[in-house]
Amino acid sequence: MMEYKGYIGKVEFDDEAEIFHGEVVNTRDVITFQGTTVAEIKQAFHDSVEDYLDFCAQLGHEPEKPFTGKFMVRIPPDLHRRIYSSARIAGKSMNAWVIEQLKQSTAFVH
Incomplete structure (x- = not known):
């Protein structure tokens, strides 16, 4: 698990594809990310959250808060x-x- 700006990312490793893939688990909106190294997956997670927040801003929608x-x-x-x-x-x-x-x-649990 990783956390960024209140969003929690769950990461799994695909042994066949040799890639990490993850998703944000504490929102109903779909936010995914992937990478081949730990550094890449962390950066991809942060980038995906930022992209989601930017996308919501462009549409004029309030991003879904992780918890109500x-x-x-x-x-x-x-x-x-x-x-x-x-x-x-x-x-x-x-x-x-x-x-x-x-x-x-x-x-x-923290």
């Missing part, structure tokens, strides 16, 4: 009830309680 801050998830009703009850017991809103739990479980 909204997280929608479907869960079983019983788990929903348990989360709600746990939040109430902790004296927090369900949103605040879930954020706290997610922060604790992802503390090692």
